[in-house]
Amino acid sequence: MEKYKVVVIGGGPAGLAAALESFKSLDDKKVLIIERDKFLGGILNQCIHPGFGLHYFKEELTGPEYAHRFVEQVVENRIEYLTETHVIDITPEKEIVAVNKKGLKRIKADSIVLAMGCRERTRGAIITPGTRPAGIFTAGQAQRFINIEGYRIGKKAVIVGSGDIGLIMARRLTLEGIEVKAVVEIMPYSTGLRRNIVQCLDDFGIPLLLSHKLVKIHGKYRVEGVTIAKVDSQLQEIPSTERFIECDTVLFSVGLIPENELSKKAGVVLDMRTGGPVVDNTFSTSQKGIFACGNVLHVHDLVDNVTLEAQTAGRYAAIYSQHPELFENNIHINIMAKEGIRYVVPQKLNKNFVQPFVLRFRVDNFYKDAIVTISNAGKILIEIKKSILTPGEMESIEISQKILSQLDFSNDIVIRLQNI
Amino acid sequence: MQKSKVTCILCPRGCTIKKKAQGDTFEFAGFGCKRGLEWAKEEFINPKRILTTTVHVKNGEIDFVPVRTNLPIPKEKIFEAISILKGIEVLAPVEIGSVIVKNILDTGADVIATRRVGKKDSSYD
Numbered sequence: 001m002e003k004y005k006v007v008v009i010g011g012g013p014a015g016l017a018a019a020l021e022s023f024k025s026l027d028d029k030k031v032l033i034i035e036r037d038k039f040l041g042g043i044l045n046q047c048i049h050p051g052f053g054l055h056y057f058k059e060e061l062t063g064p065e066y067a068h069r070f071v072e073q074v075v076e077n078r079i080e081y082l083t084e085t086h087v088i089d090i091t092p093e094k095e096i097v098a099v100n101k102k103g104l105k106r107i108k109a110d111s112i113v114l115a116m117g118c119r120e121r122t123r124g125a126i127i128t129p130g131t132r133p134a135g136i137f138t139a140g141q142a143q144r145f146i147n148i149e150g151y152r153i154g155k156k157a158v159i160v161g162s163g164d165i166g167l168i169m170a171r172r173l174t175l176e177g178i179e180v181k182a183v184v185e186i187m188p189y190s191t192g193l194r195r196n197i198v199q200c201l202d203d204f205g206i207p208l209l210l211s212h213k214l215v216k217i218h219g220k221y222r223v224e225g226v227t228i229a230k231v232d233s234q235l236q237e238i239p240s241t242e243r244f245i246e247c248d249t250v251l252f253s254v255g256l257i258p259e260n261e262l263s264k265k266a267g268v269v270l271d272m273r274t275g276g277p278v279v280d281n282t283f284s285t286s287q288k289g290i291f292a293c294g295n296v297l298h299v300h301d302l303v304d305n306v307t308l309e310a311q312t313a314g315r316y317a318a319i320y321s322q323h324p325e326l327f328e329n330n331i332h333i334n335i336m337a338k339e340g341i342r343y344v345v346p347q348k349l350n351k352n353f354v355q356p357f358v359l360r361f362r363v364d365n366f367y368k369d370a371i372v373t374i375s376n377a378g379k380i381l382i383e384i385k386k387s388i389l390t391p392g393e394m395e396s397i398e399i400s401q402k403i404l405s406q407l408d409f410s411n412d413i414v415i416r417l418q419n420i
Numbered sequence: 421m422q423k424s425k426v427t428c429i430l431c432p433r434g435c436t437i438k439k440k441a442q443g444d445t446f447e448f449a450g451f452g453c454k455r456g457l458e459w460a461k462e463e464f465i466n467p468k469r470i471l472t473t474t475v476h477v478k479n480g481e482i483d484f485v486p487v488r489t490n491l492p493i494p495k496e497k498i499f500e501a502i503s504i505l506k507g508i509e510v511l512a513p514v515e516i517g518s519v520i521v522k523n524i525l526d527t528g529a530d531v532i533a534t535r536r537v538g539k540k541d542s543s544y545d
Binding site: 045048049050060061062064065068146147148149150175194195197198199202203387388 | 426427428429431433434469470472473474476482483484486488495498499502516534535536
């Protein structure tokens with residue numbers, strides 16, 4: 001059985017950054033990346049639009065360009081990687097079973113970084129009635145078909161959900177000569193970034209129908225149209241607001257779910273709210289020596305944040321391979337998301353690594369002029385005013401050394417919104 | 421047609437910025453900050469965008485190479501630029517950053533490849 005210090009599952013932005021950072025931290029450099037697709041870079045390869053790297057590189061790159069900068073470093077440093085290789089099992093003992101053209105492979109790792117990303121919710125996830133004709137895609141699937149395979153996927157489309165991928169695909173379809181009839185969003189607000197609403201919809205006069213839901217898909221062999229309707233504040237359909245839109249293509253952009261089938265096999269405890277593993281500030285999961293980062297941990301809106309998070313995970317994975325004793329049990333205090341906060345990552349603080357770290361969180365609703373507080377043992381340690389908070393944008397707060405020095409380690413850390 | 425209002429994209433606040441004629445000059449209202457005002461002025465006068473799309477590749481490990489303009493180009497030229505790029509086929513290998521079309525539509529912007537595409541079967545066993 002082959003042995004490695006650190007094995008990274010997934011060759012997307014999280015996996016690449018984690019592997020590079022592990023590699024830098026290790027003396028014997030035994031790092032391996034396992035990727036199931038033909039190329040490294042993950043989903044960035046199909047995200048050909050601009051807007052990546054503004055924070056990390058201070059310049060605007062496309063997805064493939066952003067990925068290239070990391071792939072180049074992986075190649076230059078001769079970090080080992082396997083493509084077209086599918087991991088089918090991870091055990092709590094950190095044995096990995098993978099399969100590729102050459103057959104089955106068993107690999108033993110001192111530590112593992114989970115970086116498998118996320119998958120898209122489908123029409124089934126939002127329980128869409130109607131037939132099952134050709135012409136129904138998730139937005140990311142359509143993105144791959146158009147941007148990498150070069151297919152023309154339809155002529156007239158309706159997009160369901162106004163997340164960033166849906167908005168970006170509205171523009172992409174338009175540029176490809178496909179008429180986008182409408183973007184239908186059940187919530188009274190879009191969960192996509194503002195710049196995408198402006199540059200992908202407004203630029204091309206594509207209507208965004210807020211507080212509308214898809215009621216039915218029509219068509220036997222190919223999509224022939226959809227019925228939509230207005231919804232009330234309880235998201236219930238308002239009678240007699242139904243409207244038929246003729247189209248041959250429907251794209252679903254209705255959310256992403258961390259891809260945690262392998263994490264479950266490894267016995268990693270998952271957080272019900274993020275859908276990803278519960279981790280501490282070293283990005284260690286509940287299974288010792290198994291770390292997680294990127295969209296498999298929680299769904300990010302900016303890849304730049306994935307990179308930063310993955311670097312930390314990679315660094316600690318390397319530390320684990322040399323000093324596993326620092327990650328023993330019962331060394332944590334909890335970080336709790338309370339009023340107004342949907343989730344926070346990390347969910348724990350490891351007392352052996354009381355070093356500055358970043359709390360990333362999402363709020364559960366749209367808030368104006370709210371105050372985010374971080375408290376411990378009944379004392380408020382951080383208070384930050386925010387003029388706007390939306391569920392669509394991930395927020396972050398740095399926990400500095402100064403704050404850490406004030407912590408009472410027998411109590412939880414609590415993050416909440418005040419004055420709401 | 422010139423717009424009379426734009427939505428600022430610089431921060432999540434998303435201010436609606438309006439433009440009103442005031443004699444020979446314009447007056448702007450609704451901006452939340454100085455940066456927003458500067459952005460809106462540019463957006464009213466000459467809205468520009470980076471254009472990204474794909475171009476056919478002959479004999480490549482993949483059949484399409486993603487491309488972008490290296491500078492933002494005027495918004496009204498986007499569809500014209502797309503139709504030029506639709507008619508092009510490049511030969512693999514393509515290096516990332518290599519120029520696919522120089523100075524497209526006299527905008528001063530070059531269209532460059534955003535990915536390396538090797539020759540077909542070169543990396544396969």
